[in-house]
Amino acid sequence: MTDMAFNYEVIERDDWGALASKMSASQSALITPKALANIKAFNDQISMDDVLTIYQPLVSYIKLRYAQYERNFAERQAFLGRTDHQSPFVVGIAGSVAVGKSTTARLLQLMLQADMGEASVALTTTDGFLMSNEQLKARNLFDRKGFPESYNMEALLSFVNDIKDGAAEVRSPRYSHDISDVLPNEYDVFKRPKIFIIEGINTLQTSPNSPVYVSDFFDLSIYVDAATSLIEHWYISRFDALREQALVNNDPSNFFWSWTQIPLADAIKIAKNVWKTVNLPNLEQYILPTRERADLVLHKTVGHVIDQIWLRK
Ligand SMILES: Nc1ncnc2c1ncn2[C@@H]1O[C@H](COP(=O)(O)OP(=O)(O)OP(=O)(O)O)[C@@H](O)[C@H]1O
Numbered sequence: 235m236t237d238m239a240f241n242y243e244v245i246e247r248d249d250w251g252a253l254a255s256k257m258s259a260s261q262s263a264l265i266t267p268k269a270l271a272n273i274k275a276f277n278d279q280i281s282m283d284d285v286l287t288i289y290q291p292l293v294s295y296i297k298l299r300y301a302q303y304e305r306n307f308a309e310r311q312a313f314l315g316r317t318d319h320q321s322p323f324v325v326g327i328a329g330s331v332a333v334g335k336s337t338t339a340r341l342l343q344l345m346l347q348a349d350m351g352e353a354s355v356a357l358t359t360t361d362g363f364l365m366s367n368e369q370l371k372a373r374n375l376f377d378r379k380g381f382p383e384s385y386n387m388e389a390l391l392s393f394v395n396d397i398k399d400g401a402a403e404v405r406s407p408r409y410s411h412d413i414s415d416v417l418p419n420e421y422d423v424f425k426r427p428k429i430f431i432i433e434g435i436n437t438l439q440t441s442p443n444s445p446v447y448v449s450d451f452f453d454l455s456i457y458v459d460a461a462t463s464l465i466e467h468w469y470i471s472r473f474d475a476l477r478e479q480a481l482v483n484n485d486p487s488n489f490f491w492s493w494t495q496i497p498l499a500d501a502i503k504i505a506k507n508v509w510k511t512v513n514l515p516n517l518e519q520y521i522l523p524t525r526e527r528a529d530l531v532l533h534k535t536v537g538h539v540i541d542q543i544w545l546r547k
C-alpha cells in the first residue's frame with residue numbers, strides 16, 4: 235500500500251487487468267478492430283497492453299457508473315414527476331502539465347465511442363478557458379500561464395453549469411498548442427452527448443470568487459499521477475518532438491519554430507527552465523494538492539505504464 239494513498243483502495247496493475255476476464259459480455263468494454271486502428275492512428279506510442287490491461291476495465295467501470303447514473307436520473311425524474319432530458323454524465327480528468335491527461339482522455343473517448351456511438355461521447359479541455367497570451371501579458375501574468383489566476387474560471391464554471399443544466403447546445407473556446415494560444419472566436423460545439431469528458435490541470439481546483447468548484451459538476455473524477463522527475467522527462471521529450479515536427483514542417487507560424495532557430499541543446503535548456511520555473515511550481519502548489527479529491531487515480535511509472543489504480547473507498 236502506497237503511503238500517500240490515504241482513503242483509497244490501491245489496486246495493482248495485474249489485479250486490475252484480471253478484472254477484464256471476469257466480466258460478462260454486456261459489462262465488458264468492446265474493443266473492435268476499428269477502435270484499435272483508431273487508437274493506433276491517434277498515438278502509436280500507446281501500449282496495446284495498457285489498452286487491454288488498464289483501459290478496458292476502466293471503460294467497463296465508467297460504463298457501470300454511467301448505468302448507475304442513468305438509473306438514478308430516471309428514479310429522480312419519476313419522483314419529481316418530470317420528463318426533462320437527462321444531462322450528460324461528466325468525467326473530469328486532472329493532473330500535471332505533460333502527464334498525459336489529453337492522451338488518456340482521447341483514449342477513453344475513442345473506446346467509449348466504439349461502445350456507445352460517436353455522438354454520445356464528447357471531449358474538451360480547459361486550455362481554451364485560459365486568458366489569451368495578449369490578455370495574460372497585459373495583466374503581467376504571462377509567466378503564470380496555467381496557474382489558477384490565468385484562467386477565466388467564471389466562463390469555465392458557466393460552461394459546466396450549462397452542460398449539467400441539459401442545455402441543447404454548449405460551446406467551449408479552442409486552444410491551439412501549435413500557436414500556444416487561445417484561438418480567437420473559435421469554438422467546439424456540443425449537442426447533448428451522453429458522456430462529457432473535461433480534461434485540464436485545473437479541473438479539481440477551487441475557484442477564488444465562487445462558492446462552487448468545477449468538480450461539483452463531475453459525476454466521476456480521475457487524476458493522472460506520476461513521479462515529478464518522470465513528468466519533467468515527458469515534458470522535455472514532448473518539447474523535443476514538437477520542435478522536431480516544426481522543423482520538418484518548415485512552418486514559421488508554429489510556436490515551436492523559434493526553437494528550431496537555435497541549437498537543440500540551448501532549446502532544451504530553456505524548456506527545462508520553463509519546467510522548473512512555471513510548470514513544476516504549478517504542479518507542487520496547485521495541482522498535486524487536488525489529487526485527493528479524485529474518485530480514481532491512474533498512477534504511472536516509467537514509459538507511461540500504469541502500475542496502480544487508486545479507487546476512492
Ligand atoms: N499512454 C501513453 N503512452 C505513451 N506516450 C504517452 C502516453 N500518454 C501521454 N504520452 C506522451 O506524453 C506527452 C504528454 O502527453 P499529453 O500531451 O497527453 O499530456 P497532457 O497532460 O495533456 O499535457 P498538457 O497539460 O500540457 O496539455 C506527449 O508527448 C504524449 O505523446
Ligand SMILES: CC(C)(CO)[C@@H](O)C(=O)NCCC(=O)O
Nearest residue numbers: 331361379380381435508512513
Ligand atoms: C496550456 C497549459 C497551461 C496546460 O495545458 C500548458 O501546456 C502551458 O502552456 N504551460 C505554460 C508553460 C509552458 O509553456 O509549458
